[in-house]
Amino acid sequence: MQPTPAAQVYVSRRKQIRPDRPLLSVIVPVYNEEDVIRHFLEATRPVLEETGFPFEYVFIDDGSRDATADILTEELANGLPGRLLGLSRNFGKEAALSAGLEAAKGGIAVIIDADLQDPPELIHQMIDGWRAGYDVVYGLRVDRTSDTLIKRSTAGMFYQVFNKLSNIDMPANAGDFRLIDRTVIDALLRLPERNRFMKGLFAWVGFPSMAVPYERPQRKAGTGKFNYWKLWNFALDGIAGFTTMPLRIWFYGGALVSLIAFTYALYLTLRVLIFGIDVPGYTSLMVAVLFFSGVQLLSIGMIGEYISRLFNETKQRPVYLLQDVIEGGPAKDGKPDAN
Numbered sequence: 001m002q003p004t005p006a007a008q009v010y011v012s013r014r015k016q017i018r019p020d021r022p023l024l025s026v027i028v029p030v031y032n033e034e035d036v037i038r039h040f041l042e043a044t045r046p047v048l049e050e051t052g053f054p055f056e057y058v059f060i061d062d063g064s065r066d067a068t069a070d071i072l073t074e075e076l077a078n079g080l081p082g083r084l085l086g087l088s089r090n091f092g093k094e095a096a097l098s099a100g101l102e103a104a105k106g107g108i109a110v111i112i113d114a115d116l117q118d119p120p121e122l123i124h125q126m127i128d129g130w131r132a133g134y135d136v137v138y139g140l141r142v143d144r145t146s147d148t149l150i151k152r153s154t155a156g157m158f159y160q161v162f163n164k165l166s167n168i169d170m171p172a173n174a175g176d177f178r179l180i181d182r183t184v185i186d187a188l189l190r191l192p193e194r195n196r197f198m199k200g201l202f203a204w205v206g207f208p209s210m211a212v213p214y215e216r217p218q219r220k221a222g223t224g225k226f227n228y229w230k231l232w233n234f235a236l237d238g239i240a241g242f243t244t245m246p247l248r249i250w251f252y253g254g255a256l257v258s259l260i261a262f263t264y265a266l267y268l269t270l271r272v273l274i275f276g277i278d279v280p281g282y283t284s285l286m287v288a289v290l291f292f293s294g295v296q297l298l299s300i301g302m303i304g305e306y307i308s309r310l311f312n313e314t315k316q317r318p319v320y321l322l323q324d325v326i327e328g329g330p331a332k333d334g335k336p337d338a339n
């Protein structure tokens, strides 16, 4: 996405107030990543040291049932800077990210997956964007050939439907991989909802944003955690959480169907009045009954989607529960001459 001239003016203002060497928090949700987590540390540490910023890792163990937390605890005990938040069970990536944002102390934060599908080298470009005054610098997947054809086309459809229905502009093919400024973190933390559809929340809070294009590689090791059923529910969460447009469309759809039904009823009544009683009519009766029961069940289902979300929000349960926090070393100063 090319910055518009208006955005240019705005970001040059933001540029003035950038601190020289902010603390960089690296937020990493992990769920059963024992196969890849050491690779992740090996790949990210040199990049973070090169930035010249002090940095800390914020790992969120989303209820892993393997050795992920043990490996990280060991690394933290050996002085890896940052901390590990252990959630009490698997709450899902969105909840884990919220936990990470709350625990991050940095003036800027990078959100990154543990499986190295988000290339760490991009952090340099993201920092350049932030320096130039952008508060959000997000990774944009230009090549999704590592995803299956079905996943790519359904994802494309989702972005189209979402952007048409909601009046917020969510960039297609942007994942959670991004650098955000403290102002954005604070804005995200102010959003009280339980349905943490992060991509939507990122888009909703706004702020000057810039894209950094990249090719998404395959997972380095381990297995993906999202199947199609999860993704479908994820998409429903996104749409029902950000727009009531489906309810409105259904309202007009309902009005149209009633109008047609009413006209037909009028026609039938007049026909009986003029030509007398006409007994055959089983087919039209059945068609009408089935059609209207279908329409009604569908609309009840749609209303149900919204009611179930109301139910979840009104319970006011916390988004996640912490089991423990394991502290590592102090924020490491990445400046070569400071060590």
Ligand code: UDP
Binding pocket: 028, 029, 030, 031, 032, 033, 062, 090, 091, 092, 093, 096, 112, 113, 114, 115, 117, 219, 223, 224, 225, 226
């Ligand atoms: N993840 C998580 N909780 C979950 C599922 C995934 O914290 O319930 C983490 C996972 O460990 C990884 C990131 O979210 O660091 C992305 O997961 P994955 O690679 O499976 O997703 P995909 O690349 O398919 O979007």
Ligand code: MG
Binding pocket: 113, 115, 117, 219, 224
């Ligand atoms: Mg992945």
